[in-house]
Amino acid sequence: MASGGDDVQVISNKQVILKDYVVGLLKDTDMYMSTNATIRLKVPEGSNGIVVKNLYIACDPYNLVRMKFSEKPGSPVTGFGVAKVLDSGNPNFKKGDLVWGTTGWEEYSLITDLQDIIKIQHTDVPLSYYTGILGMPGMTAYAGFYEICSPKKGEHVFISSASGAVGQLVGQFAKLLGCYVVGSAGSKEKVDLLKNKFKFDEAFNYKEESDLDAALKRYFPEGIDIYYENVGGKMLDAVLLNMRVHGRIAVCGMISQYNLDKPEGVHNLLHLIYKRVRIEGFVVTDYYHLYTKFLDLVLPHIAEGKIVYVEDIVEGLENATSSTNWDIFWPQCW
Amino acid sequence: MASGGDDVQVISNKQVILKDYVVGLLKDTDMYMSTNATIRLKVPEGSNGIVVKNLYIACDPYNLVRMKFSEKPGSPVTGFGVAKVLDSGNPNFKKGDLVWGTTGWEEYSLITDLQDIIKIQHTDVPLSYYTGILGMPGMTAYAGFYEICSPKKGEHVFISSASGAVGQLVGQFAKLLGCYVVGSAGSKEKVDLLKNKFKFDEAFNYKEESDLDAALKRYFPEGIDIYYENVGGKMLDAVLLNMRVHGRIAVCGMISQYNLDKPEGVHNLLHLIYKRVRIEGFVVTDYYHLYTKFLDLVLPHIAEGKIVYVEDIVEGLENATSSTNWDIFWPQCW
Structure with a gap:
């Protein structure tokens, strides 16, 4: 930590740097932690950006x-996070505001593109929720289900990768609307979560199904009205065989x-x-x-316990570079 | 020709019979002409159907x-046609009415499912148009383009199988709306038809393009807003690479x-x-x-010559069984 000549704090800024574009699955060597960078905790003269301390980043x-x-290799990874404004050159944000949106995988960020930075107005929920149920994944579940699928009470809804940040919410939205809801996931634990925690009507482990078409026919003998697609490939092909009219x-x-x-070919x-x-x-x-x-829609449901949300949180920016830690998050989704 | 006991005409009825479900391409042996059947030219007592003389059938x-x-093997092929009502048990139709809708590939038909039988009100156009531009293909072009694609002036429209009964109309609808329109077809003659007769902006012979993606990039350097899909497979895969946002x-x-x-796999x-x-x-x-x-929408455009329509007509029911004659119609579409 050092003080700048203009009496503004310049501080060490740990960063997660992407070495190069990832090929195939993520490896431990794809990212590294850098402790070389510093940041001036003041918005540059004339900029209408904000300087933030990052509190949570999403995987x-x-x-x-x-x-x-x-992404830009050699630079910090970017993605959704929750942050606190330390300095602002923008009339819409002031010091102390909590925000969520696209930030850097680093301790502090200067954010100049504020297009998707949203001020947090409700703090009576865990702040980490703004990387999940109240952030991008929540809005994704909402937009995809309500806006794209125009769901109706009683419809038959299938969700793949259903225990992920998005899928678990889609299923709960659908249940609240009075739909019949089935999810697929990749482990017994996730299937249990879907049935017991998120109250899906049914759930199955796609890895145990040698014939996805047969599995879907078992859970949807009358067919599927709405499919919330998170996985593609063979699952989509099987779903297409089981869709209902319209x-x-x-x-x-x-x-x-x-x-x-x-990508695999889809035949149906x-x-x-x-x-x-x-x-x-x-x-x-x-x-x-x-x-x-x-x-x-969603805040009252959270307050009343009608929607639940499961998070995996790992403390410490340095853990973000580890593919082992990534495995905590990603297989959850698939 | 013989007279029934109740003084109603019973008449010989030539029929095109489907031998069995068609596998692969149509063969000459898939259908045959039967001259064994007769038909009573009177609606059975209590039926609300109609007896018609078929004038045109569509391929x-x-x-x-x-x-x-x-289809039902052993029975006459069914499909869209134009017919004249000879007897009616239905208050909506009377002797002499001209209708279009699903009928049989035979000289005369007793039609009892009148759900898609529509009375022809406008006879100042060729009656055969009701198997095409004013019938199912016309409505298909209209519904797919206007209702499904919500087109806007100036948008970039691509139509595959564009010289077919449907495609030629979609392209003309799009031109009338002020869109940029490109079509693909399978021969030089059809490409000429698209450009010169139907006034598409551009057209190409997909058989001469080893790289469909490159062909589409040539005609749509800024991408495609609307794709009217008639063919699937490789063309769809190439189109997906060239779609514009939304x-x-x-x-x-x-x-x-x-x-x-x-079916081929679609990868994109x-x-x-x-x-x-x-x-x-x-x-x-x-x-x-x-x-x-x-x-x-369409009748005034026909009257003013703003929409043109090209038909291939072969005289004689007996010609419907020949795959050579079918080739007249089908390759037109692909």
């Missing part, structure tokens, strides 16, 4: 996609495909015609204007 | 799908796939997310309530 499946294609598929992610050199798209099915890909940022509406 | 790509899966794909058919034992569905693309399969019968609205 979302989305981060791996960024690390493969759109079914809807919200494509949130295809996590089974990101690590493949060539003819069923889009036979069953008049709509598939729609979406990104959550197109729906940020609905954030207040979303909070109005 | 649509859709027929092959039916012949593979849903693009829409109406899946009308996938004619390249119907003859395959296993991840682009649905990257570009927030919507794909929707549809069947025209869901849109029949818009038929009057459709006629209001």
Whole structure:
């Protein structure tokens, strides 16, 4: 820690640096912790950015996609986080404000692109929730389910990667609406979580199913109205065989495909015609204007315990570089 | 020709009989002409059906799908046609009415399912148009383009199988709306038709393109807003790489796939997310309530010559069994 010539604090800033674009699965050597950087805890003259102390950073499946294609190697990883404003050159934010949005995997960040930085107004929930249920994953669940799928009471809903940050919420939204809800996940523990904690009607471990079509027919003898798609590939192919007339598929992610050199082929798209099915890909940022509406829906449900949320939290920025720790988060989703 | 005991005409009725479900491409031996049947030209007592003389029957790509899966082997082929009512047990139809809808590939039919039988009100156009531009293909073009794709002036529209009964209309609708329109087809003649007769901005012969992605990038350097999908498979995969943000794909058919034992895999569905693309399969019968609205749009355009329509007509029911004659119709579409 040192003081700048203009009497502004310049401080050491630990950072998680991406070495190069990730190829295949994440390795321990893809990122490293740097203690070389410093940061001036003051917004530069004329900038309308903010300087923040990062409190939580999210490890979302989305981060791996960024690390493969759109991050800047040699720079700190970026992603969603919760932070406290230390200094602001922007009239919308002031010192002491809590915010969530895209920040850096570092102790402190200067954020100049404030487009997706949202001020936290409700602090009677765990702040970490703003990386999850009240942040990007929550809005993703909300937009994909309500806006893309136009769900109706009594409809049959299937969610893949259902115990992930997004899936667990989609299932609970669907249950609150009076839908029949089934989720798939990749372990017995996650299946138990889905059935016992999140109160899905049914759940299954896709790794134990040699025939996904048969598994879906077992849980959806009358077919699927809504599929919340997180995985792609073989699961999508099996789902297409089981959609009902006028079914809807919200494509949130295809996590089974990101690590493949060539994505798997999906063969059953003819069923889009036979069953008049709509598939729609979406990104959550197109729906940020609905954030207040979303909070109005979800905050009371949290307060009343009608929606529960399970997080895995690891303390310490240095742990973010470890693929072992990443395994804590990611397999949760798939 | 013989007279029934109740003084009602019983008449010989030539029929095109489907031998068995079609496997792969249509063969000459899949259908045969039967001259054994007779028909009583009077609606049975108590029936609210109609007896018609069939004037035109359509050879649509859709027929092959039916012949593979849903026709009744040993019975006359069914499909869209134009017919004249000879007797009616239904208050909505009377002797002499002209109708279009699902009928049999035979000289005369007793139609008891009148759900999709529509009375022809406008006879100042060729009656055969009611198997095409003013019938199922026309409504298919209309529903897929206007209802599924929500087109806007200036958007970039791509149509595969563009010289077919549906595609040629979609392209003309899009041009009338002020869109940039490109079509693909399978021969030089069809490409010429698209450019010169239907006034597409561009057209190409997909058989001459070793790299469909490169071809699409040539014609759509800024990407595709709307894809009217008639073929599936490799073309869809290439289109997915070239969609613009918030693009829409109406899946009308996938004619390249119907003859395959296993449909080809489509690999680029991840682009649905990257570009927030919507794909929707549809069947025209869901849109029949818009038929009057459709006629209001299209009849003046026909009268003013702003929409043109090209038909291939072969005289004689006996010619329907010949795969050579079928080739006249089907390759037109693909």
